[in-house]
Amino acid sequence: MSRDSQKWYDKPVSKLILITIALTWIFPIFGFVLSSFRPGESIKRTTWWDALFTGEIWSELTLQNYSEIFFADGLDRSFYNSFAVTIPSTIIPITIAAFAAYAFAFMDFKGKNILFLFVVASMIIPLQMSLVPLLQLFKSGAEVFGIRIIPALDLNGTFVATWFAHTGFGLPLATFLLRDFMMGLPKSVIESAKIDGASNFTTFFKLVLPLSVAGIAAFATFQFLWVYNDFLVANVFLGIYRPENLVVTSHVSQLAVGQFGEAWHLRTSGAIISMIVPLIVFFSLQRFFVRGLVGGAVKG
């Protein structure tokens, strides 16, 4: 929407500023994308802008880098690993949070306020606070007053460790957001369903869940991108030293810190492959994504 009463000199100036900013923002990606299509030797021999000015770039464009990084360097494995980490890490917290949000929004029970305060308070905890003890918990279990509650599980390096870690870190926010969303649903509909004799389980699955799709999608998009783009949790719980445990982000980080020498043709193409999924999600679900981001402003 544009305002009508604009002064004539304003628009070119604001356009100029915007175009400058947009070009500045695009520029880093541009050279990077271009280089990903050039053979490794050419990247090192001539700079991409020189190649562009002389026109030499058009004859050397190739998809070789992509097939090399994906099939020979094992990025395909990291790619599948990323999905094995991300999909359950999105579904588990959302399911648990949706149940809890339903109870907080529509049911009466003892200690409701205190429990909700507990959920909200745990949003304050930054991920770094729980990282190391959680790692120890997964490795050697936990004891309370000498009684072993959780045995030594030795989970680190398995996907299940990352699922639980992401569940813990994502749950408070998910519960909080979904409760907010469900509070906005028409209460009379849910009450009339209960009067008709529907159990809480039925009301939840048949009525509240379909009505909350927008809220769930917003958080799901947020959590999916967050987990997919996460490097810290993957680094800690899966490790970066065993190639079969790499996810896309840790794989690209290994490329970028120079584990494989000066392989810019692999660094560029690898990083770009890692960006494809988030970009697809971002462009197709932009509406939900922005909403999830704004809601996620307080994720601990």
Add this chain to the structure above:
Amino acid sequence: MRYYKLVVMKEKTQRQKLLNFGISTLSLGIFPLIWFLSQAILFRELTELISRNWLVVVGIIIGSTFIFLLFYGMNFFISLADRDSRESLEAKMFVGPSIFMIGLFLFYPALRTIYLSFQDRYGTSYNGFDNYMWAFSDPEMLVTIRNQIIWLVFVVTFVLIIGLVVGWLSDRLNKGEAFFKSVVFLPMAISAVGASAIFKFIYEYRPPPLTQIGIINGIRVSVDREGYVCANNKIIEGVNRVVGDENCLPPIGWLQQRDMSNLPFVQNLDLDNWFNSIIVNIPINTILLMVIMIWMFTGFAAVVFSAGIKAIPNEIMEAGQIDGASELRVFTSIIIPYIKSTIVVVGTYMVVTVLKAFDIIYVGTRGDLETNLLAVKMLDEFSKYRNIGRSATVAVLIFVCVFPIIWFTIKRERETIS
């Protein structure tokens, strides 16, 4: 007769209570624990047993569906209870797993971190405030804290300012608003690791005879000096102009520069002057790493601000314009006050994000050369120096910085709701 009935009912409630207590511990305490353990053990064994490709497929399927077993199992136990108490048990069943998981995976570890911060490097014996003394006296830690402050001040300020400008200006366009916002917002979808890789390509340094493929050094070595033609390993006027020619500027390893002392113009400065001594000490690598984060998050700020600006009623904007206020005046006295709370929200978000910045440093410099931040330092202490106590202390420091901010946000949010 009536009295007798009452006694029977009372007895019944007593027995009921016992039964309900049994059912609720079973369904709310023991079952979730068993569920957690069985999923963990099942998957750990699968990791050993089946091939990698199958593991991914099975992992996605099991990981996504196992959670429903938890609720159906609990529901089964609760359906054994009598009708009257089922409602309250069901409520607990709906909430229980959320509380259980937050408690086990977030709350308990966080408390343990506080406890560990008073322990020695193995986390086995109490050593008082030693770790905290270390945190505020160790030179490496002091540099880390300094960097964290620089990051907080500059990243948050720049993200807010550029975000406001883009949000404000794009709102006034007739065409192309969505395009400009998308372009600036794009980096938000990219992982910080990817963004760091992109910028490392720009900052790239290679030892002199090699072509400078990073654009900053590429331009730097191609600058002609006093009539002498320089170039980046190119043949110009029949001469091969190589990188490292002593008449030309040398390339610089930008991410290795902890201060400005390697730049030629600084070497002629009078260092006794206080202003110059500040200039010399500007940490170039830290600034270049901050650029990555600004690049990533400005779009987020712009999109949120633009939504805030759109929410301003047209009458208010028009009233300002009719009164003859200039565009800039409208911006400073109408738009900014109107979206003040949005600015606070975005600012808060950025402060928390900067305090937890990890990937950029890790990929950019690995925290070396005085670029470290708290989140990286925390992991370094744990995995590199094997000091659990100190690692926990750094984590507590992050928490202490984040705590008031989020507390304030939640309090404000509750006020707006009520």
